[in-house]
Amino acid sequence: MKRFAATVYLTVLGIGVCVFVAEARPAYARKENKDCGFCHVRSGGGGERGFRGQFFGANGLSFGSFDEKREATIAGLSSGAEGRNSIPTISYSGNITGPASQQIQLASLRGPVILLFLGKSDEPSKAAVKSFAALAKAYGTQATLLGVALTEDAVNLTEELGGVLRVYPDPDSAAIKKFSAKQALDIAVVARLGDPLKTFEGFSRANIDAATKLIAVSQSTPIPTFELTQVPEKSLRGPKLSVGG
Numbered sequence: 001m002k003r004f005a006a007t008v009y010l011t012v013l014g015i016g017v018c019v020f021v022a023e024a025r026p027a028y029a030r031k032e033n034k035d036c037g038f039c040h041v042r043s044g045g046g047g048e049r050g051f052r053g054q055f056f057g058a059n060g061l062s063f064g065s066f067d068e069k070r071e072a073t074i075a076g077l078s079s080g081a082e083g084r085n086s087i088p089t090i091s092y093s094g095n096i097t098g099p100a101s102q103q104i105q106l107a108s109l110r111g112p113v114i115l116l117f118l119g120k121s122d123e124p125s126k127a128a129v130k131s132f133a134a135l136a137k138a139y140g141t142q143a144t145l146l147g148v149a150l151t152e153d154a155v156n157l158t159e160e161l162g163g164v165l166r167v168y169p170d171p172d173s174a175a176i177k178k179f180s181a182k183q184a185l186d187i188a189v190v191a192r193l194g195d196p197l198k199t200f201e202g203f204s205r206a207n208i209d210a211a212t213k214l215i216a217v218s219q220s221t222p223i224p225t226f227e228l229t230q231v232p233e234k235s236l237r238g239p240k241l242s243v244g245g
Contacts, residue, residue, distance in 0.1 A: 034063075041084050050086025051075035051094070058094035065096055065155055070163040076137055090136050091144040093166050096155055100148045100168035100175040105194035112143040112190070112215045116203065117176065118167060119150065119184030119238045121160035128185050128203040131231045133164040135208065138224035143215060148175050150241055176241050184238025189214050202235030 036045025039053030049057070055071055056063060072079045076089035091110060095103055107113045116132050118125055129147065136145035147167035149157050154169040161167065170176055179188040179196045189211050191197035198214060200207035208231045212223045 037082065041087065043083070048087065050081070050083075051077060051088050051092055052086065054088070054092060054094040055096075056094075059096060067159075067163070070159060073164050074158075074166050076140075089140060091139070091141045093144060093146065096158075096166075098154065098168040098170070099172070100146075100170040101178065101194075103168050104146065104148075104175060104190060107144040107146065108190050108192060108194040110144060112219045112221050113194075114143065114145050114211055114215070115175070115179065115181075115188040115190060116145070116147050116165070117149070117179075117181040117184055117186045117188070117238075117241060118147050118157065118161070119241065121157060122238070124185065124203075124236045125238060126161055127232065128236055129161045129165050131208075132203075133162075134230050135212075135224070135226055136165065138226040139221075140224070142221050142224070148181075150176060173241070181241055183240050185236045186241075187211060189218075191218065202237045203232070204235035205229075205231040205233045207235070 035043070037043035039049055039056055040046060041048045041050055051071055052066075055066055059065070069079045072081060075092040077086065091107070093103060093107055104113060104115065114135075116128060118129070132145055132147075139145065145165065147158070147161075147165050148170050149167050150170055150173060151157055152169050152171045154167045158165070158167040168175075179190075180199050181188060182201065185203040186199060186201055187203060187207060188199040189197040197218060198211075200211060205228050209228055212226075215221050216223050
């Protein structure tokens with residue numbers, strides 16, 4: 001019964017987001033001083049949206065904090081992409097404010113999710129994020145890869161880490177606790193409906209390999225063509241994730 005209720009809740013939440021996005025009108029284009037084609041695949045507006053339109057709808061119908069290069073890169077595209085070339089080539093999460101726990105649940109409605117827990121912008125974290133973003137590109141739209149950080153300013157951390165991976169704020173540690181992450185650079189595979197499936201200690205070649213295989217078995221998503229040598233063989237571990245309460 002609880003699982004049924006959760007399914008209904010997440011479905012309604014997902015529909016709500018879609019409806020919210022669909023409310024954008026030419027008036028918003030005028031307000032933002034943008035052509036309709038800035039958000040839509042069609043230059044005249046209407047219909048499918050590119051990454052900018054998805055960002056706009058997921059952030060309160062606003063381009064506040066929008067950065068063309070960052071968002072294009074996270075969406076697997078090049079800056080200035082237009083028309084059908086502006087459609088994300090990876091499973092793109094346009095929202096930038098979180099909270100992490102809610103956005104993880106929403107992403108799980110689209111398919112498999114892998115999380116990378118982050119602490120600060122240091123060299124091990126930058127190396128892990130770079131490899132993780134490459135894995136996201138290999139998965140394309142078949143799986144969503146997200147960063148989760150114990151911070152309120154995830155946008156700033158996203159940029160400090162290279163602006164290649166969506167990082168969500170988890171200031172109340174809700175996601176960290178839910179997935180039992182102990183240290184930065186732990187990774188977690190998310191089950192359907194946003195439930196924990198398995199958390200791996202450290203970012204390593206063996207753990208990424210195991211995570212992709214687990215998704216293949218549990219959620220029937222093929223292992224992507226990805227060169228594992230891009231991932232450090234020796235496990236990277238960050239500082240302990242302090243979770244109050």
